[in-house]
Amino acid sequence: MPRKLRVDAVLVQAVIAGALSFAHLHDLAAAAGQSGWKAWAYPISVDLLLVxxxxxxxxxxxxxxxxxxxxxxxxVALSASLGANIATAGLLDLDHVPDWLSILVAGWPALAFLGGTLLVHAPGHQTPAPAPAPTAAAAPERTATASVERAPEPAPVPEAFEASEPVPALPASQPAPAPVLxxxxxxxxxHARKVADDHHARTGAPIDTDTxxxxxxxxxxxxxxxxxxLA
Known part of the structure; x- marks a missing residue:
């Protein structure tokens, strides 16, 4: 299925405006003494610097x-483009261009080269690089040093414990009392004695507690x- 061509009004307007500005810059460069391909290079230089x-x-x-x-x-680039469009609107006689305009047109390549170079090499915002992680060999040494530095000092012994008074002995543990029957x-x-005697008579052994x-x-x-x- 063929795709339908959609016309964008904004894009069309940008193409028309760019073409007109390009033509005005070419006419001004040609009137200032730049002939041949040089007159066509000026509009490209101005528009590229602007973009x-x-x-x-x-x-x-x-x-x-x-x-x-x-x-x-x-x-600077906008002034060059806008100035060329205004100059070619009839306010300037392109057959008799003033000397100062010829000097500006002749010096534009060096100015555009300088601006493009500075724009390309301008320093931007750089994110600081993260600190490198400690190596495995340095980690135990650092841990050991930290443990040595943070080792608590022994607390001073109070004067009360330095006295020669004997410490009272703890009372000995008492045996657990026997269960009360x-x-x-x-x-x-x-009756239990009769049962025990009967068991002894039949088995020949004394009766145990479970029986x-x-x-x-x-x-x-x-x-x-x-x-x-019974015991």
Whole structure:
């Protein structure tokens, strides 16, 4: 599918204005004594300096750098272009160009070369380079030095601890008290003794606490108290 050609009014206007300005600069250079290809080179020189100054101005603004030099050369190129357009509007007799205008036209190449060179080599805003990271060999040495320098000094001993008074000894730990066994009724002790005698008669061995607890159906603590009574 063929693409449709879209005409941009702004672009058309820029082309027309550039062509007219280019022709006016050529006519002025030719009237000032510049013939042949030299008359055609003057419009190119003026327009290139104007564009270069504008681009440099935008870059310096973005970087936050000074823009006075870019503004100066932009004003010089704009004055040359605007002056040529006004001079060819009938205010100047192109058949009898004054000497000062011929001198300006003849000196323009050197001025444009100087402006273009300064614009290209103007210093911009440079971001400072980050500091290099310490090497692996220097890191342990620096750490060791820092640890030695930051080592805390021993605190002075108070005068109270320098006295010759004996330090009281800590009391010895007391043994844990034996668990208190619950009281056992006499009837339960008598019944348990019968169970123990029966077990000894059948097995030939004294009854143990677990068997006594199972035979009597009592808690473990109460069985311990009964076994103590039977011992």
């Amino acid at each position: 270069a100054a504008w681009r440099r101005l935008r870059i310096l603004r973005t970087d936050g750098a000074p823009v006075r030099a870019a503004w100066l050369w932009f004003a 619950p009281a056992v009724p006499a009837a339960l002790v008598a 006594l607890r199972v035979r009597l159906g009592v808690p473990a603590q109460l069985a311990d108290a009964i076994a103590a009574q």
